[in-house]
Amino acid sequence: MSLDPATVRRIASLARIRVADDELPRLQAELNGILGWIEQLNEVNVDGVEPLTGAVQMALAMREDVVTDGGYPDKVLANAPERAGDFYAVPKVVE
Amino acid sequence: MLTDLTIAEARDGLRARKFTARALTEAHLAAIDALNPRLNAFITVTAERALAQADTADAALARGEVAPLTGIPLAVKDLFCTEGVRTTAGSRILSPFVPPYESTVSANLLRDGAVFLGKANLDEFAMGSSNMTSAFGAVENPWKRRQDASAVLVPGGSSGGSAASVAARLAMGATGTDTGGSIRQPASFCGIAGIKPTYGRCSRWGVVAFASSLDHPGPFARTVQDCAILLGSMAGYDPKDSTSADVPVPDFEAACARGVKGLRIGVPREYRAEGMPADIEALWQRGLAWLREAGAETVEIPLPHTKYGLATYYIIAPAEASSNLARYDGVRFGLREDGEDLRDLYERTRAAGFGPEVRRRIMIGTYVLSAGYYDAYYLRAQKVRALVQRDFTDAFAKVDALLTPTTPSAAFAQGENMDDPVKMYLNDVFTVPLNLAGVPGMSVPAGLDANGLPLGLQVIGKPFDEETVFAVAAAIERAADFSARPQIRAGEPS
Numbered sequence: 326m327s328l329d330p331a332t333v334r335r336i337a338s339l340a341r342i343r344v345a346d347d348e349l350p351r352l353q354a355e356l357n358g359i360l361g362w363i364e365q366l367n368e369v370n371v372d373g374v375e376p377l378t379g380a381v382q383m384a385l386a387m388r389e390d391v392v393t394d395g396g397y398p399d400k401v402l403a404n405a406p407e408r409a410g411d412f413y414a415v416p417k418v419v420e
Numbered sequence: 421m422l423t424d425l426t427i428a429e430a431r432d433g434l435r436a437r438k439f440t441a442r443a444l445t446e447a448h449l450a451a452i453d454a455l456n457p458r459l460n461a462f463i464t465v466t467a468e469r470a471l472a473q474a475d476t477a478d479a480a481l482a483r484g485e486v487a488p489l490t491g492i493p494l495a496v497k498d499l500f501c502t503e504g505v506r507t508t509a510g511s512r513i514l515s516p517f518v519p520p521y522e523s524t525v526s527a528n529l530l531r532d533g534a535v536f537l538g539k540a541n542l543d544e545f546a547m548g549s550s551n552m553t554s555a556f557g558a559v560e561n562p563w564k565r566r567q568d569a570s571a572v573l574v575p576g577g578s579s580g581g582s583a584a585s586v587a588a589r590l591a592m593g594a595t596g597t598d599t600g601g602s603i604r605q606p607a608s609f610c611g612i613a614g615i616k617p618t619y620g621r622c623s624r625w626g627v628v629a630f631a632s633s634l635d636h637p638g639p640f641a642r643t644v645q646d647c648a649i650l651l652g653s654m655a656g657y658d659p660k661d662s663t664s665a666d667v668p669v670p671d672f673e674a675a676c677a678r679g680v681k682g683l684r685i686g687v688p689r690e691y692r693a694e695g696m697p698a699d700i701e702a703l704w705q706r707g708l709a710w711l712r713e714a715g716a717e718t719v720e721i722p723l724p725h726t727k728y729g730l731a732t733y734y735i736i737a738p739a740e741a742s743s744n745l746a747r748y749d750g751v752r753f754g755l756r757e758d759g760e761d762l763r764d765l766y767e768r769t770r771a772a773g774f775g776p777e778v779r780r781r782i783m784i785g786t787y788v789l790s791a792g793y794y795d796a797y798y799l800r801a802q803k804v805r806a807l808v809q810r811d812f813t814d815a816f817a818k819v820d821a822l823l824t825p826t827t828p829s830a831a832f833a834q835g836e837n838m839d840d841p842v843k844m845y846l847n848d849v850f851t852v853p854l855n856l857a858g859v860p861g862m863s864v865p866a867g868l869d870a871n872g873l874p875l876g877l878q879v880i881g882k883p884f885d886e887e888t889v890f891a892v893a894a895a896i897e898r899a900a901d902f903s904a905r906p907q908i909r910a911g912e913p914s
Contacts, residue, residue, distance in 0.1 A: 328787075340742065340786040341749070342779055343767035352780070355841055359784055362842045363731045363797070369804050376802030377809060379633040380619040380858020381883070385662055400520035404753035415751050418762055 327357050422447040423589040423910040427492055427646040430592060434481055434491045441477035441491030445470050445535050448493045451910035452537065452590045455562075459908065461575075461585040463498050463556045464506055465538035473535040480533065488653050490533030495591035497582045498539035499546055500526045500637070501626040505536075509628040510544040510554040510578075513748045513755045513773025523626025524658045525595060525637045532653040537591055541581030544775045545745065546602055546630045549847040551580025552834065553777040561610060561831050562588040562906035566872035569907075573831040573873075576606030576847075579640070583610040586640050589910035593641040593650050597627060599634045600733050601827075601851025604863040607640055608826035608876030611865045611906065613647050613893065614640040616851075618883045619858030620665030622651075623658035631740035632663075634733070634855045644864055644894045648672035651886065667884055675887035676894040681715030683892065686819035690726035691850055693828045699869040700825045707823055707866055707877045710899035711892065721819055723811040728804050729853035730845060735788050735801035736856070741778075742785025748773060780841060809857040816882045821892050824850055826863040826876035850878060860886045864893040865902045874904065 328336075333353045337344040344352060398411040407414040422444050425433065433439055449467050456462050470493065477491035501507045501519035508514045522530070530536070543553040551559040551574060559580040561573035575584040579596030583606035586594050596603040598616035607614030615638050622637040629635065639650035652672050658664040687708060692701070708718045750756035750769030757772045759765035774782065788797035815822065828849055837844045854861040860883070863876035877896055881889035 333783075336783050336787045336790070338767075339790060340779075340782050341763070341766040341770055342774070342782065343764075343771035352783075355780060356783060356787070358840065358842055359734065359780070360787075363734060366728060366731050366735075366800055366804055369725070369728055369800075369807065371800060371803035371807070374803040374806050376799055377806035378802060379663065380809070380856070381663065381665070383620075383663070383665075386659065386666070388659065397520075403520045404517055406753075406756055413752050416762060416765060418751065 328353060328360065421911050423451050425592070426643050427592050427641055427649055430492060435486055437481070441474040441481065441535065442471065444491060445474035445493050448537055448591060455588055455590060455908065455910065459560045459562060459584050459588060460557050461541055461559055461581040461588070461590060462495065462538045463508055463510070463541050463581070466505055466536060469505070470535050470537050477533055477535060487533035488649060489529060491535060492533070492592055493535045493537050494529065495538060495540040495582055495585045495594040496526055496536050497542055497579050497595050497597060499542055499597055499628045500595055501628070502526055502536070502539065505539065507539065507628070508556065510542045510556060511773065511775070511778070512555045515555070515755060517754055521626060524623035524660060525627070525654045528656060529653050540579070540585055540594055543578035543580065544778050545628065545741070546578040546597055546599055547741070547777050547781055548577040549601070549605060549844055550574040550837070551577040552838065553775055555775060558834055559584050562908035563611060563831060563873055564907045571833045573833055574609070576609035576831065578602040579606050582640050583607055583612060583614070586610070586612050586642060587906050588908055593639055593646055595654065596638055596640050598636045598638055598855065599630050599737060600855050601848040603638050603640065604826050604851045604861060604876070604878060605847060607863040608874065609831040611874030611902070611904065612640055612642050613644050613862065613864050614638065615647050615651060615862040615886065615889065616854065616860060617651060617655065617886050618665070618860045620663055621655045621884070621886070623661040623664045625658055625660040629744040631737040632744060633740060634737055636855065644890060644897045645673060645676045647862070648676050648890050665884070670887055672886060672890055675890040678891040679714065680711055680892055680895045683716040683821065683888070684819040685711050685716050685718045685892065686721035686815050686822040687718055688721055688723040688726065688822060688824060690723050691824040693849060696828050697869065700828070700875060703867045703875050704823070704825050704877065707896055710896055711823065714895045714899065719819060721815045721822065723815060723853070725804065725807045725811050726853055729808055729856055730849055732801045732804045732808065732856060733852045734784070734845060735797050736805060738781040738785030739789050739798055740785070742782045742789065745778070745782055777841070805856045808853050812857045812859050821888050822880040823892070824878045824880065826850060826878040830869045830871065830873040830875055854880060859883055860889050862889050862893045864896050866896055866900045867902070868904055
């Protein structure tokens with residue numbers, strides 16, 4: 326399967342990455358090269374195989390539902406571009 | 421020269437008060453001053469902090485208090501968050517980021533008395549096999565081709581700065597991370613040792629995430645024993661990482677002296693790659709002969725899904741990366757490029773903040789997870805991953821460890837393998853299956869090719885049996901007696 330320019334645009338949009346018009350042909354060729362190479366997995370018989378989500382199948386550990394961390398807003402906000410008191414000040418994200 | 425010591429030798433020298441931790445740290449900082457402008461192995465050097473840590477170590481030594489790494493100067497891959505020290509992940513998007521917390525692995529090393537010299541260069545978000553994708557510039561491999569000494573070689577990747585700094589004697593050891601070979605391949609290219617432990621052995625907490633089910637922190641050093649010392653400090657259960665394994669940390673250093681008598685070593689014929697240089701095949705056979713001479717038995721063993729490992733990896737890793745890297749949106753931290761509206765801000769920030777390889781992988785990941793393609797790509801890849809893991813499980817029912825080459829070639833030059841992303845990906849053909857399966861693997865320097873470049877052999881072990889990996893790797897190290905050193909190193913005029 327080969328990606329057309331419109332599909333590459335749609336993927337970039339889903340990924341929230343701006344792609345300039347002159348970048349599109351090269352990106353399309355690279356993505357198609359990678360996806361074409363990946364097609365080899367279709368040779369593998371995977372009938373009846375359970376998908377593996379991680380290397381180790383483990384039960385997640387449980388702990389008491391209590392606060393174990395926090396109480397240092399200055400550290401939390403240390404990398405904020407802007408702050409207002411103990412809050413992040415950010416561009417409007419909800420219309 | 422202090423910079424030529426191993427960690428084990430430096431530890432003994434410090435305890436016997438033959439030299440101070442300050443002198444040891446100063447020697448490494450002087451080497452960084454002299455060589456880092458050329459090698460670019462460090463993105464950030466923390467000289468003052470290192471000297472303060474060295475003085476703390478000297479005070480502890482004077483009181484007779486010693487921890488496993490008291491006064492040992494190390495490099496930290498710039499993917500591990502370090503409290504109060506900028507952590508970039510090799511990316512423009514994180515270039516302003518100063519973590520307010522310390523990763524568990526680096527905190528464990530500090531607990532054990534280590535001195536941090538600075539943050540080592542890497543491929544952007546650990547995505548690469550050459551260190552060429554770093555937003556902070558390429559790293560030069562300190563080794564030179566005999567025939568073509570002017571060629572600038574890559575140190576491998578993604579932990580290229582870590583490997584180059586240890587090879588050139590700018591640091592005694594370093595932390596790395598390995599998602600598809602990012603510790604073992606640069607170790608092989610730079611003529612040093614490096615181990616990717618079992619998944620869950622070292623906490624991922626505070627390590628900038630690339631592909632969470634494949635990311636493995638681990639150490640680099642110039643000897644197998646030094647790697648064992650470092651891993652002993654780095655490893656351990658961490659409740660802050662939900663995939664951290666609650667298992668005891670054995671004495672890895674002691675395991676190095678075990679020997680291999682009576683062990684069964686598997687030889688997977690699928691690792692005989694097409695077009696692999698004769699030097700590598702010969703070295704592999706020599707490694708097997710060394711193990712037989714030391715009392716091990718070698719047996720051919722099938723790993724039939726090896727050839728599908730890479731393609732599987734290039735679905736799963738980008739899928740996880742596209743999800744992990746969604747957090748870099750320019751809103752609460754990191755780089756921000758203003759836009760006409762919120763969506764425009766996201767798109768401009770991510771286009772400006774991520775380099776071409778990271779953008780490609782995010783897009784591949786976005787596509788294979790998108791509606792209509794999830795089953796065809798992602799689900800199928802997870803099933804093939806199960807088959808790759810089953811190969812190892814079946815093999816380890818018959819053998820104690822496996823021996824393979826680490827890479828299908830020696831270090832290549834900057835600019836080579838850059839025209840086609842898939843060509844670069846093929847570098848990791850021998851290392852990627854271990855990440856899919858979660859089993860431990862170590863690269864140990866075993867010889868030089870015809871051009872004088874180092875080649876590594878890879879020892880693969882059962883889950884949570886790093887001790888056997890160390891025993892086999894140490895046996896190869898003893899037999900190989902690898903004493904070659906890179907042309908560019910501390911104390912040599914460059």
